[in-house]
Amino acid sequence: MKALLVAECRQGRLAGEYAELFGFARALGAATSLVLVGNPEELPGFDGRLHFADAREYGEYSPDVHKRLVLKAVEAEKPDLVVFMHSSYGWDLAPRVAAAMRAAQVSEVSGIGEGAFVTGCCNGKMRRTVRPLTPRAVLTLQPGAFPAGTPCGSPEIIPIGTSTETPVELLRYEPPAAEGIDLSRAEVVVSAGRGVGRREQVELVRALAEALGGEVGASRPVVDAGWLEHGRQVGSTGQTVAPALYVACGISGAIQHVAGMKGSGFVLAVNTDRDAPIGEVADLLVVADLAQFLPALILKLRV
Amino acid sequence: MKILVCVKQVPDLEGRFVPNAAGTWFDESGLAFRMNDYDEFAVEEAVGLRERLGGDAEVTALSIGPDRVVETLRKAMAMGCDRGVHVRDGAAAERDPWQVASMIAGYARSRGFELILTGMQSIDRGSAQVGVLVAELLGFACTTTAVGFSCDGSTATVERELEGGAKGVVRLKLPAVVTCQLGLNTPRYPTLPNILKAKKKELLVLAPGDVGLEAPLAAASGFCRHERSASCLVLEGGADDLAGRVVAELREKTAVLRRGGAR
Ligand SMILES: Cc1cc2nc3c(=O)[nH]c(=O)nc-3n(C[C@H](O)[C@H](O)[C@H](O)COP(=O)(O)OP(=O)(O)OC[C@H]3O[C@@H](n4cnc5c(N)ncnc54)[C@H](O)[C@@H]3O)c2cc1C
Numbered sequence: 001m002k003a004l005l006v007a008e009c010r011q012g013r014l015a016g017e018y019a020e021l022f023g024f025a026r027a028l029g030a031a032t033s034l035v036l037v038g039n040p041e042e043l044p045g046f047d048g049r050l051h052f053a054d055a056r057e058y059g060e061y062s063p064d065v066h067k068r069l070v071l072k073a074v075e076a077e078k079p080d081l082v083v084f085m086h087s088s089y090g091w092d093l094a095p096r097v098a099a100a101m102r103a104a105q106v107s108e109v110s111g112i113g114e115g116a117f118v119t120g121c122c123n124g125k126m127r128r129t130v131r132p133l134t135p136r137a138v139l140t141l142q143p144g145a146f147p148a149g150t151p152c153g154s155p156e157i158i159p160i161g162t163s164t165e166t167p168v169e170l171l172r173y174e175p176p177a178a179e180g181i182d183l184s185r186a187e188v189v190v191s192a193g194r195g196v197g198r199r200e201q202v203e204l205v206r207a208l209a210e211a212l213g214g215e216v217g218a219s220r221p222v223v224d225a226g227w228l229e230h231g232r233q234v235g236s237t238g239q240t241v242a243p244a245l246y247v248a249c250g251i252s253g254a255i256q257h258v259a260g261m262k263g264s265g266f267v268l269a270v271n272t273d274r275d276a277p278i279g280e281v282a283d284l285l286v287v288a289d290l291a292q293f294l295p296a297l298i299l300k301l302r303v
Numbered sequence: 304m305k306i307l308v309c310v311k312q313v314p315d316l317e318g319r320f321v322p323n324a325a326g327t328w329f330d331e332s333g334l335a336f337r338m339n340d341y342d343e344f345a346v347e348e349a350v351g352l353r354e355r356l357g358g359d360a361e362v363t364a365l366s367i368g369p370d371r372v373v374e375t376l377r378k379a380m381a382m383g384c385d386r387g388v389h390v391r392d393g394a395a396a397e398r399d400p401w402q403v404a405s406m407i408a409g410y411a412r413s414r415g416f417e418l419i420l421t422g423m424q425s426i427d428r429g430s431a432q433v434g435v436l437v438a439e440l441l442g443f444a445c446t447t448t449a450v451g452f453s454c455d456g457s458t459a460t461v462e463r464e465l466e467g468g469a470k471g472v473v474r475l476k477l478p479a480v481v482t483c484q485l486g487l488n489t490p491r492y493p494t495l496p497n498i499l500k501a502k503k504k505e506l507l508v509l510a511p512g513d514v515g516l517e518a519p520l521a522a523a524s525g526f527c528r529h530e531r532s533a534s535c536l537v538l539e540g541g542a543d544d545l546a547g548r549v550v551a552e553l554r555e556k557t558a559v560l561r562r563g564g565a566r
Pocket of ligand 1: 123192193194195196197218219220221222233234235236237238239249250251252253254255256257260270271272273276288289290291317485
């Protein structure tokens with residue numbers, strides 16, 4: 001089994017998750033090579049072939065250019081698997097490579113089966129096994145699903161090149177909006193999810209946060225709806241928090257939310273759905289309607 | 304300008320999922336269906352763009368699936384899409400992303416669409432592949448995860464969401480496919496007059512064979528519940544009783560109530 005791993009470099013920084021690609025390859029027992037459009041000053045250390053294009057020449061991520069470069073490495077390596085992280089880079093680029101190879105793609109792989117890959121579905125509530133029917137396959141890996149490998153050594157560098165022609169041009173980057181709410185230091189974070197149902201019910205969550213002496217956080221839909229400001233969003237596109245107590249009110253526990261709070265000490269979840277995936281990271285799951293349960297809890301905390 | 308927006312009907316994820324007999328996907332009975340969250344943003348963006356562009360801009364909504372998906376197409380039309388295309392496919396849930404993309408591309412090919420909008424993924428399957436595959440099959444420019452969008456009729460400027468809330472601003476030459484992320488806009492609620500109007504809008508019904516369905520590249524099995532960690536204690540009961548038990552648990556297992564933090 002041969003795996004070609006695709007690492008990402010943005011603004012001169014090698015994305016650290018590439019170590020998970022090696023962790024996956026090790027779990028699979030696959031021989032590895034790597035392809036990278038990156039910074040020659042920041043190369044990954046491993047023993048094997050590194051197909052390399054210099055980002056100073058090829059610029060930042062440009063999907064068509066990167067597709068052609070990855071395909072050069074595919075041509076040279078003839079791998080059974082081409083493996084990306086399921087990141088903004090991976091989910092954008094992987095299907096382009098898969099289409100060019102006419103290969104099956106399995107997205108957000110979290111486990112390995114026999115000639116097949118396990119992947120979550122229905123917001124992580126369920127899972128299934130997907131088996132590629134094509135001789136070669138493209139995968140994106142769920143971040144955190146495979147323990148990072150500890151590759152070391154110095155790779156044999158094989159330069160790759162292509163034209164820089166592209167119909168998609170990167171104009172600039174914009175940093176995350178700084179909004180001055182730092183949830184990362186809070187001892188207690190009480191977050192509102194879509195299950196709060198109405199804007200007014202966010203007040204219940206706020207009242208519980210007050211009763212516990214904590215900060216109010218939110219899942220993304222609550223922020224998107226404008227019920228709470230973006231600075232309070234917890235998750236992969238918001239803040240990462242690690243309070244002693246995290247209370248998830250009406251939050252299903254999608255992987256992107258969990259990514260921002262899984263380091264919490266104790267997790268209390270309040271959800272009407274006994275099977276909500278938040279149960280995966282919760283220490284205590286209260287199966288209840290938050291409109292009834294939160295007032296009762298606040299009352300008990302105040303006595 | 305001709306705009307195509309692709310919509311999928313998905314189950315309410317709060318429902319109980321039971322594997323179908325083959326174990327490939329869920330049994331649909333007892334589940335409620337609605338428009339995929341991400342696609343609502345795509346529909347809003349398409350309709351909003353048509354309103355901003357004016358002139359002869361028009362929006363077609365396409366959905367693949369059994370007869371129930373007509374309801375979602377009618378919702379898209381009630382939100383303002385001009386017409387609907389229903390690729391009637393009773394086996395849609397068994398199709399892999401490549402097959403779904405082959406049907407969308409098969410429909411769109413040679414129909415002169417300059418912009419195709421999709422959700423960045425569906426909430427049930429979540430492959431995040433279909434939009435990009437459609438672009439590759441048609442040879443269109445493509446970007447994903449749009450949280451900002453504008454279009455002047457020959458180029459589109461898109462804010463792509465990156466990790467940690469950073470953005471990359473990209474410009475694409477049309478024709479293009481853009482996949483939409485949550486929060487791109489504020490999807491409108493269909494009004495009653497628009498719901499009534501939508502019932503009279505044109506709905507074209509096609510079969511998978513008419514739009515070039517291709518053979519699958521992957522097969523699924525073993526659909527089952529994702530077991531949760533055994534360490535999670537689940538409490539059920541009346542609100543007052545639950546509140547008491549939760550306070551006791553917090554006292555025992557955390558320090559937050561001891562510090563005099565509770566007010
Ligand atoms: C690239 C990307 C990045 C993302 N980044 C983030 C991020 O940073 N943060 C984030 O949160 N999400 C993020 N998301 C979105 C994420 O995938 C989920 O859509 C989101 O987290 C769901 O939020 P939710 O749990 O509040 O809503 P839902 O998933 O709709 O869950 C609502 C929950 O409330 C429960 N409920 C309903 N009514 C009640 C009631 N009366 N009482 C109690 N419980 C009730 C339901 O059972 C359900 O479990 C991202 C998605 C993508 C694709």
